Amino acid sequence: MTVRQTLDPAQAPAAAPRKSLRRPLFVVLLLALLIPAAAATLILLSLNLQKAVEVNARARAEQFADLLKAGLVLPLWNVAIDTGWPLVRAVVADPSIVSVEVRDADGELLLSFQHPNPAKGSRIEVNRTIDKDGERLGEVSLSYATTSAQEEAWNSAWVLAGVVGCQLVASSLLIGLWLHRRVLRPLSRLGSSAAGISAGDLQTALPVLRPDEFGGLAQQLDFMRASLAHSVEKLEERVNTRTAEVRQAHAELQGAMDHLRQTQERLIQTEKLASLGALVAGVAHELNTPIGNGVLVLSTMADQSRAFKGTLAKGLTRAQLDQFVGHLDEGIGIALGSLNRAAELVQDFKQMAVDQTSLRRRSFDLKELVSETLTTISVVHKHGPSRYAIDIPDGIRMESHPGAISQIVSNLYENALIHAFGERGGLLTLWARQEGTEVLLKVRDDGAGVAPENLARIFDPFFTTRLGQGGSGLGLSIVFGLVSGLLGGQVEVSSTLGEGTCFSFRLPLTAPPRADGEPDAPPSQQ
Numbered sequence: 001m002t003v004r005q006t007l008d009p010a011q012a013p014a015a016a017p018r019k020s021l022r023r024p025l026f027v028v029l030l031l032a033l034l035i036p037a038a039a040a041t042l043i044l045l046s047l048n049l050q051k052a053v054e055v056n057a058r059a060r061a062e063q064f065a066d067l068l069k070a071g072l073v074l075p076l077w078n079v080a081i082d083t084g085w086p087l088v089r090a091v092v093a094d095p096s097i098v099s100v101e102v103r104d105a106d107g108e109l110l111l112s113f114q115h116p117n118p119a120k121g122s123r124i125e126v127n128r129t130i131d132k133d134g135e136r137l138g139e140v141s142l143s144y145a146t147t148s149a150q151e152e153a154w155n156s157a158w159v160l161a162g163v164v165g166c167q168l169v170a171s172s173l174l175i176g177l178w179l180h181r182r183v184l185r186p187l188s189r190l191g192s193s194a195a196g197i198s199a200g201d202l203q204t205a206l207p208v209l210r211p212d213e214f215g216g217l218a219q220q221l222d223f224m225r226a227s228l229a230h231s232v233e234k235l236e237e238r239v240n241t242r243t244a245e246v247r248q249a250h251a252e253l254q255g256a257m258d259h260l261r262q263t264q265e266r267l268i269q270t271e272k273l274a275s276l277g278a279l280v281a282g283v284a285h286e287l288n289t290p291i292g293n294g295v296l297v298l299s300t301m302a303d304q305s306r307a308f309k310g311t312l313a314k315g316l317t318r319a320q321l322d323q324f325v326g327h328l329d330e331g332i333g334i335a336l337g338s339l340n341r342a343a344e345l346v347q348d349f350k351q352m353a354v355d356q357t358s359l360r361r362r363s364f365d366l367k368e369l370v371s372e373t374l375t376t377i378s379v380v381h382k383h384g385p386s387r388y389a390i391d392i393p394d395g396i397r398m399e400s401h402p403g404a405i406s407q408i409v410s411n412l413y414e415n416a417l418i419h420a421f422g423e424r425g426g427l428l429t430l431w432a433r434q435e436g437t438e439v440l441l442k443v444r445d446d447g448a449g450v451a452p453e454n455l456a457r458i459f460d461p462f463f464t465t466r467l468g469q470g471g472s473g474l475g476l477s478i479v480f481g482l483v484s485g486l487l488g489g490q491v492e493v494s495s496t497l498g499e500g501t502c503f504s505f506r507l508p509l510t511a512p513p514r515a516d517g518e519p520d521a522p523p524s525q526q
Contacts, residue, residue, distance in 0.1 A: 034168060041164050056152070057096075061126045061144035064091050068140045069128040072102060076130055076137040081110045088113055098123060098143040105136050122146050194221065290338035297338070301331040361511060364402045366439065367392040370430055373406045377413055386417055386425045392432040396439055400511035404482040411475040412443045412503060420447025420501060437509055438489075444502040450495040458493060479503075488512035 068091055075084035081102070088100055088111060098118040102111035123143050130138045308324045367390065374388055398405075409430070416428050432441040450458060457463045459480040483491045489507035 037164055037168055041161060044160070057144060057146040057149035058124050058126075060094075060096070060149070061124045061142060064094070064097065064144070065126040065128045065140060065142045067091060068100065068102075068142065069130055072130055072140060073132050073137065076102075076104065076110075077132055084111060096145045096148045098145050099141075100143075101141045102130075102138060103141075104138045107139075110138065118145065290342040294335045294338040294342070297331045297335045301328065301335075304328075304331075360403065361399070361401050363397060363399050365394070366396040366398055366405075366432055366441075367394055369402050369405060370409055370432075373409045374413065374430075377410050386421050386428065388413070388428040388430065390430050392430065393434075396432060396434050396509075398439065398507075398509050398511075400507070400509070401486055404486050405507075408479050408482055408505070409443070411479050415475050416445045416447060416501075420445045420449075422448070426500075434509070439507050439509060441505040441507060442502055443505075444500060446500040449497040449499055450493075450501055451497065455493065455495055459491075483507070486511070486514070 068087065071087040072084045075081050084102070088102075091097065092100060092113050092115070095115070097113075098115050100111070100113040101109060103109050123145050126142045126144065128140050128142075129136060130140060304324065304327055308320075311320055370390060370392060374390070378388065413428060416426070420426060426445055426447045429444045430441070431444065432439055434440075454463075459476050461477040463477075480491060483489045483505055487507050488511055489505055491506075492504045493501065494504075495501040
């Protein structure tokens, strides 16, 4: 069976930019030859230059000194020193001779020559004693410049450097050619075959190379290719079998997830309606007081009005009129105050009910929303020992979902009453500050706190420490889902046993678009 496996380009690792070894190898080879050769050449040239100057220049200087010594014997013996000038002129014709001095046995200067333009550089001084038959006649001194000897030595050095450079170039070319044929070319052929195998073509032919290390590597790669092809064939069979099993399991799991999601949505909706029902009962109870006061006052005013009509028929005094007007003003004030209080409660409850039962998006002030929510839900527990405090500055405007934020505040309020405070009561503090394009909201209580082993599971659905005592375990799960989903924010919780719990929310001022793709409901007309 022929197997040709093609890899998905998206799954293949990104290939790094390919760099040839040709240039690095050539550079390393050149440096390996050049640096030692250059160092050795410099050492040899330095020694050769020093030797040439010392030996050649001194040999010439001593040769000229010996010539003068032999040629000036007769002029000094015959005391005819002028006959020695031709010899001196012949010697000083060499431009390297800087000066010549001839003195007699008493040290008196007889002949002297000083080159008008002496050569620069170091000089060699040579002295010779002039004698005849063992009798000392005088002395000749010669100063010789080494400039010409140095020039000759430098010329020889450049020739030697050229020869060494040619040898290095020839050696580099020969070694480079050998490396190309025996190293780079086999590596390139192996790399091409390996690239074909890595691309998924397991039938890529590997080159036949010399029986050396590269040949052994090619054989091992070919064995690996054959083994891999066999493994891929077996793997395809197993993958096909497992794929069918996974698809069946996925279909079953998807059905279970859909059923669980529907169940969870029904439970969440039930939790919301239960909370709203409790609010309805509380608001209804709270409305009884202002409406009852208004009814009582209006009933009293009606009785006084009937009595006033009877008095008016019998005859009305000024005092009776003033008393009736005073009672009327007082009753109207009490009735208006009670009815206004009832209207405010109805308006707050209406706004909260509309927000909580919809996902509409609108612009609102955070402090006003939190105040309305707490005012509405606190009427249910106004006779309890718990209280709340709001530390939120004015002017934090949000373009978000007020119903979700109201639901979060309600759930945390109820959670604190049930789990944190109990019968002893406590203080719930809501603190918020704007930070750039986000708002940081903290809800902190001074209650019993959460045990460390329960803190990591506090947002899990259906997790509750009051199982069988009325707790559904969905309150904080709803909070987490609203914050991380609809509002596009983050939530963190910290707690210390005996000191309380703090929920920290980081919410964007402008909520992200709805994940389900549905448009936000337009604001209701009030």
